[in-house]
Amino acid sequence: MRGTSRASLAGAEERWEPVLAAAGAQSSVLGEQLFALVDALDSSGSLRRTLADPSIDGDAKAGLVARLLQAADPRVVEVAQGLVRSRWSADEDLTEATEHLAFHAVLATAEADDSLARVEEEIFRFSRALTGQREVRRTLFDTAVPREARVKLVEDILAGRATPVTTALATRLAAAPRGRRYVPALGHLSDLIAARRQRQVATVSTATPLTDAQRGRLTEILERAYGSVVQLNVVLDPHVIGGLRVQVGPQVVDATVLARLADARRRLAS
Structure with missing residues (x-):
């Protein structure tokens, strides 16, 4: 999002969070109703353009939203307006x-x-479990596969092994990919959770398990670098031949032997 949109979203979040705090365990219902609005906007370009058009009177757009959401909770109608x-x-x-806002309501x-x-741990483990499952990932992203089939696939995988919130979020991503690949979409959810927990998430790829001392030292280094609490998610990857590959959000710190070899090759080539 660009500046204007970011500012509008920040204002909406500021208004939405007290509503969610008051709703507590019922927040997921509000989230599901907002997801219905997302589906309506995705399915109708003309509706989306009308509601986002700054030249149209705000009260007129608010009235249209109220009609669209006439069966929704008044709190959802208000935030949508x-x-x-x-x-x-x-x-x-x-x-x-x-x-x-819908994701945050469910969270x-x-x-x-x-x-x-x-929930954060379950989403991370689910994401890692899908890493070697190419056909499953393709199915969850493929809108040619019926929505119900994609949702059922996720439900079958998670059956009895995840909280209702994790299942709800994971099935939502399968039901409405919205042009995103499934595993990166799970990663986006992890970022939202980290934001709610006021921490950064660092995914560390390493060929061998880290000792408690190594985990502690790496956590200390990252927290000093990013100025916030950091949670380490460690992934064992046999392709990492020595060193570490650390990803924090979109930023990657690649200190593996392979990365150093690639850098050496680039230097020789130049």
Whole structure:
């Protein structure tokens, strides 16, 4: 999102968070209703353009949203009306913002029952389990596969092994890929959870397990570098021949032997 959209989303988040705090365990219901609005915006370009058009009166757009969401919770209607009254750099940003608030509503349910850390761990483990499952990943991303089949695949994989919040989020990503590949979409959820927990998540790829002392030292280094609490998610990868590959959000610190060899080859070639 560009500046105008980011500012509008920040304002919407500021208004939404007190609502979620008051709703507690019922926040997931609010999230599902916002997801329905996301689906409506995705399915109708004309609706999306109308609701994001800054030249159209805000009250008129708010009235249209109220009619669209006439069966929804009043709190959902109010936040949606706030979204359409705001300014957006692109009409797709309105949809992204609506989905963003919906994800946070579902996550707030886990926050209310103190299971957010467990959800974070389950999403990470699910993401890693899919790494070697190319056909499964392709199916979950392929909109030619019926929506119900994609959702059932996720439900079958997670059956009895995940919290309701994790299952709800994972099935939502399968039901509405929205042009995103499945594993990166799970990574985006991890980033949202980290933000709610006010921490950074560092995914560390290494050929051998880290000792407690190594984990502690690496955590200390990263926390000093990023100025915030850092959670390490360690992935064993036999292709990492010595060293570490550390990813924090979009940033990658690659200190593996392979990376150094590649750098040496580039130097020789130049």
